[in-house]
Amino acid sequence: MKGxxxxxxxxxxxxxxxxxxxxxxxxxxxxxLVGLVVAYTLGLSGIPxxxxxxxxxxxxxxxxxxxxxxxxxxALPVYLVARATAAWTARLVTRMSTRTYVFVHVVLLFLxxxxxxxxxxxxxxxxxxxxxxxILTTSLNLVNGWMGEFSVAVAGFMSVGAYVxxxxxxxxxxxxxxxxxxxxxxxxxxxxxxxxxxxxxxxAAITALAVAIxxxxxxxxxxxxxxxxxxxxxxxxVENMEFIGGPRGFMNQPNVAGFPVVFIWTALALWVIYNxxxxxxxxxxxxxxxxxxxxxxxxxxxxxxxxxxxxxxxFWSGVAGGLYAHVIGYINPSSFGIxxxxxxxxxxxxxxxxxxxxxxxxxxxxxxxxxILRPLQLAKWLVIPVVLIVVMIFRPRGxxxxxxxxxxxxxxxxxxxxxxxxxxx
Amino acid sequence: xxxxxxxxxxxxxxxxxxxxxxxxxxxxxxxxxxxxxxAPLTGDIPKVGEEGKFAxxxxxxxxxxxxxxxxxxxxxxxxVIHEDNESKAESSAAAATKLIAEDKVLAIIGPYASKQAxxxxxxxxxxxxxxxxxxxxxxxxxxxxxxxFRAAFLDDFQGFVLAKFMQExxxxxxxxxxxxxxxxxxxxLAEFVKQSxxxxxxxxxxxxxxxxxxxxxxxxxxxxxxxxxxxLFTPQYYDEVPLIVKQAHELGxxxxxxxxxxxxxxxxxxxxxxxxxxxxxxxHWAVAGAKGAAKEFIDRFQSKYGYAPGDVAALAWDSAHLxxxxxxxCGKLTGNLEEDRQCIRDALANISEYEGITGKMRxxxxxxxxxxxIIVRINENYDFEFYKQVCP
Numbered sequence: 001m002k003g004x005x006x007x008x009x010x011x012x013x014x015x016x017x018x019x020x021x022x023x024x025x026x027x028x029x030x031x032x033l034v035g036l037v038v039a040y041t042l043g044l045s046g047i048p049x050x051x052x053x054x055x056x057x058x059x060x061x062x063x064x065x066x067x068x069x070x071x072x073x074x075a076l077p078v079y080l081v082a083r084a085t086a087a088w089t090a091r092l093v094t095r096m097s098t099r100t101y102v103f104v105h106v107v108l109l110f111l112x113x114x115x116x117x118x119x120x121x122x123x124x125x126x127x128x129x130x131x132x133x134x135i136l137t138t139s140l141n142l143v144n145g146w147m148g149e150f151s152v153a154v155a156g157f158m159s160v161g162a163y164v165x166x167x168x169x170x171x172x173x174x175x176x177x178x179x180x181x182x183x184x185x186x187x188x189x190x191x192x193x194x195x196x197x198x199x200x201x202x203x204a205a206i207t208a209l210a211v212a213i214x215x216x217x218x219x220x221x222x223x224x225x226x227x228x229x230x231x232x233x234x235x236x237x238v239e240n241m242e243f244i245g246g247p248r249g250f251m252n253q254p255n256v257a258g259f260p261v262v263f264i265w266t267a268l269a270l271w272v273i274y275n276x277x278x279x280x281x282x283x284x285x286x287x288x289x290x291x292x293x294x295x296x297x298x299x300x301x302x303x304x305x306x307x308x309x310x311x312x313x314x315f316w317s318g319v320a321g322g323l324y325a326h327v328i329g330y331i332n333p334s335s336f337g338i339x340x341x342x343x344x345x346x347x348x349x350x351x352x353x354x355x356x357x358x359x360x361x362x363x364x365x366x367x368x369x370x371x372i373l374r375p376l377q378l379a380k381w382l383v384i385p386v387v388l389i390v391v392m393i394f395r396p397r398g399x400x401x402x403x404x405x406x407x408x409x410x411x412x413x414x415x416x417x418x419x420x421x422x423x424x425x
Numbered sequence: 426x427x428x429x430x431x432x433x434x435x436x437x438x439x440x441x442x443x444x445x446x447x448x449x450x451x452x453x454x455x456x457x458x459x460x461x462x463x464a465p466l467t468g469d470i471p472k473v474g475e476e477g478k479f480a481x482x483x484x485x486x487x488x489x490x491x492x493x494x495x496x497x498x499x500x501x502x503x504x505v506i507h508e509d510n511e512s513k514a515e516s517s518a519a520a521a522t523k524l525i526a527e528d529k530v531l532a533i534i535g536p537y538a539s540k541q542a543x544x545x546x547x548x549x550x551x552x553x554x555x556x557x558x559x560x561x562x563x564x565x566x567x568x569x570x571x572x573x574f575r576a577a578f579l580d581d582f583q584g585f586v587l588a589k590f591m592q593e594x595x596x597x598x599x600x601x602x603x604x605x606x607x608x609x610x611x612x613x614l615a616e617f618v619k620q621s622x623x624x625x626x627x628x629x630x631x632x633x634x635x636x637x638x639x640x641x642x643x644x645x646x647x648x649x650x651x652x653x654x655x656x657l658f659t660p661q662y663y664d665e666v667p668l669i670v671k672q673a674h675e676l677g678x679x680x681x682x683x684x685x686x687x688x689x690x691x692x693x694x695x696x697x698x699x700x701x702x703x704x705x706x707x708x709h710w711a712v713a714g715a716k717g718a719a720k721e722f723i724d725r726f727q728s729k730y731g732y733a734p735g736d737v738a739a740l741a742w743d744s745a746h747l748x749x750x751x752x753x754x755c756g757k758l759t760g761n762l763e764e765d766r767q768c769i770r771d772a773l774a775n776i777s778e779y780e781g782i783t784g785k786m787r788x789x790x791x792x793x794x795x796x797x798x799i800i801v802r803i804n805e806n807y808d809f810e811f812y813k814q815v816c817p
Binding site: 045046048049054120121122123125126129235236239240246247248249251324328329330331332333334335339370371374377378380381 | 466467507508509513514515516518519520522523525526527528529540543544547552563565606607608609612613636637
């Protein structure tokens with residue numbers, strides 16, 4: 001078993017990531033050109049949205065057709081292109097500085113996902129919701145993972161961010177019944193969107209300060225209770241604000257949150273949070289988690305550290321809320337109830353604490369499961385909890401708790417043993 | 426590695442052979458018309474989703490018995506794809522997008538509650554796919570969206586009817602209202618009733634609120650009892666109404682209690698019992714005293730699923746038949762999704778009159794139905810008995 005795995009790794013290692021991504025780009029292009037024709041010839045009703053899994057669940061007779069589709073559309077082009085470009089990208093990649101390396105890969109990843117997703121509006125919507133979940137999970141990880149406290153306020157922060165950014169955008173760029181005609185020309189909406197999101201995030205952070213000041217004077221479970229109260233307070237407050245629709249919700253958000261925008265914000269959030277956790281401040285946060293008194297003795301200003309982590313979490317949750325509002329185009333206070341917080345917590349603990357790759361993995365798994373298992377209808381909510389329970393039994397710290405997923409075989413590592421020659425069997 | 430290639434090759438060959446045996450799509454949509462159904466099968470109100478699903482299953486049964494739906498000389502089989510929206514806005518939008526993009530449905534029935542119907546209507550309208558929400562009563566669901574229709578009448582109309590009924594039936598001058606401030610529908614209706622009542626010269630002496638999942642209403646009810654209100658109006662759902670009514674009676678309220686269409690669930694009387702007897706509510710639909718097609722529908726539903734259908738089932742049934750009529754009015758399906766969806770939308774908008782089990786209806790320019798409301802009385806047999814019809 002070990003030998004086979006090593007062989008697979010070596011085979012995989014033979015090709016740099018950039019080539020795999022180029023392969024993905026090729027597959028997306030092929031699908032764009034002939035996907036529909038191939039799907040029809042195979043007897044499918046159209047291009048399968050998410051690798052045909054929901055088609056298989058809906059009708060197992062489609063398994064062969066879906067397999068053929070996956071092989072022809074994805075596996076073959078990816079493998080062929082990756083293998084063909086391996087030598088060339090390897091040379092290119094090894095000459096890059098780390099910064100260019102990361103940048104090039106992020107851009108390639110974006111192109112692959114966007115090219116693939118844009119073919120189908122369902123893919124695009126799910127990808128955007130997925131990206132929002134990634135921001136939420138990663139930012140919550142700062143508090144629940146690195147800081148070791150237990151906060152459930154994420155839905156409340158989302159709500160504040162969603163409402164503030166929506167109000168700014170609707171007041172500024174939309175002719176609305178409540179806020180009157182647009183103040184600025186609607187064509188500028190996309191340009192102003194980042195500022196609106198920033199304002200939303202900031203508003204969330206300011207309300208978080210009100211939670212942070214009293215709750216970080218105490219220790220233990222108080223934060224959980226206070227943040228729970230916070231979620232209810234925000235919900236009730238919004239419900240009683242007539243000018244933003246109260247329980248009837250708030251709509252007319254301009255359509256400015258396309259996939260590229262959401263992707264950029266997600267990349268930004270991951271970058272900021274990664275840098276945060278690897279900075280001195282981040283190390284201090286982990287020190288507070290491990291032993292607050294010891295950290296204090298080592299000159300860590302524990303209160304400041306806690307407040308900064310909590311506010312960062314609030315800011316990014318607020319930004320995610322703003323993105324959510326503009327992706328869905330309608331918000332309602334009851335969308336940001338305790339259930340939403342529980343959902344993000346489930347993603348977080350599934351993926352694992354104190355781990356950025358874990359948060360991403362948890363968000364992707366949870367969100368994709370709940371989309372792909374749609375054909376199961378009611379049984380879906382039996383399958384997902386069972387998955388969560390199984391994970392908690394076999395990996396009590398989550399899939400990637402307290403460690404990052406390393407991609408040794410994905411790094412540009414021109415060693416003698418492996419080399420970047422095309423893999424041979 | 427070589428072995429792996431062999432296996433892959435074999436799989437490819439085998440699947441190609443298998444695929445060759447499957448019939449490919451030839452006629453328009455391969456002779457199958459797909460309709461999406463977005464419903465809350467899980468979440469806060471699973472009963473609503475279930476009733477809708479059952480009604481559509483009965484519709485399919487009828488079609489199957491008839492051998493399919495004939496459109497322009499070609500017989501099609503109808504397939505309904507049920508999607509659970511978990512009672513959540515984003516899940517509802519995703520489900521509708523999936524139905525439109527992946528399953529390529531011709532039209533969508535659902536969602537039911539307004540907080541899901543509003544964002545889902547946006548998805549449907551943007552993708553130019555006709556959608557009929559059977560149960561949503563928020564004006565924004567259809568407003569400015571040519572592809573979105575509904576089968577239920579609107580809250581402003583219902584509010585007016587209720588206020589008028591309270592005045593004419595009881596000669597009431599002073600009314601009390603108790604409603605959930607945190608839920609869209611009760612709040613909206615409470616405000617519309619208040620507005621209409623004041624316009625009709627009545628006085629709202631108590632306008633009391635609570636929030637969702639509150640279970641104790643004694644503070645609000647004491648206030649209401651101490652005011653000199655002659656009628657209590659409460660536009661709540663079947664899980665809250667029994668609590669409100671029972672607590673009101675325990676605190677000494679003996680005057681009439683009036684509700685709205687949200688009362689109309691078969692569950693209500695299981696929870697409420699004798700306390701609710703003698704109350705009135707406005708609705709789309711009355712089980713007791715029904716005649717003709719409605720009676721037939723009720724009997725069939727009752728014998729098949731073991732309980733009498735509520736307004737959700739009746740409205741879902743009517744939505745399905747409106748859609749069926751629109752597809753037939755279309756004359757011919759081209760096989761081009763965009764054209765056919767447009768054609769169905771136009772046909773829906775042009776339906777001149779449809780005799781449904783919830784009354785005669787047609788759509789106005791906004792996609793809202795023009796129809797009558799029914800007032801029912803809860804009788805001693807725990808039935809919702811037809812009492813009066815009120816038309817705009």
